[in-house]
Amino acid sequence: MNLSLSLFPLGWQHYLLGGLIIGSGAALLFVLTGRIGGMSTVFSSSWSYLVQRPFFQQGRFVDSRGWRLAYALGLILGALVWWLGFAGGVREATAVPAWQLLVGGFFVGYGARLGNGCTSGHGICGLGSLQWPSLLAVLTFMATAFLTANMAARWLA
Template identity: 75%
Template sequence: GGMSSVFSSSWSYVVQRPFFQQAKFTDTRRWRLEYAAGLILGALVWWLWLGDGSRETTQMPWWLLLAGGFLTGYGARRANGCTSGHGICGLGSLQRPSLLAVLTFMGTAFLTANLVTRWLA
């Protein structure tokens, strides 16, 4: 849902570099921050009232999660948005670059999944 733009527009409050001070970030940062807060609060409300209250856990080491987060963020920034943003918002507004991004990502993902599956089998 456009979270990489939310991330960049949020940084525009504290980082004065020209990239973060672009009008597309500074002019929209308030509603984007409200959107992100709504997602976080919505998840909290669901967890407290509708969920069973148990914590989600993983066996993945913290450093691997951190590395994956950095790689995902780097890829989203290089692609001018994350795949979900391109797929949901970009395709919904009929943007050709989003179609190319989604096709490239999905093609790479399908190929990688097949190669890894065959390699592990």
């Protein structure tokens, strides 16, 4: 079987298009506003609305939470538009319960904040501006993801 078909049974073009759109969006945000489009700070700045602890009330979170929340909502709405317009509204199914997805999402956000960034900040914005720490972070993220995926595949098999 063709390797491309086994890795990308639905094709690779939509992945390329998605990457170009995400990269263009991050570049436009930086060029037009000077802001970095990473998502891990969205986690902390969003919590600054609810949690009054000093960490979440830092100026860098409170002063930027309005545009960061709008940025996150734009990503969600963009995914909705894509789903309705290009995916034909086809619903993907998962056997994972909604509460586990929410808990997992919380831990991903917390881990990204703990790691001083995530793949969007380091992988798209940091690598795009040739930052050495971002390269190390992305290599660490990817190695951890490969290891976790292989361990989970063996554990669940």
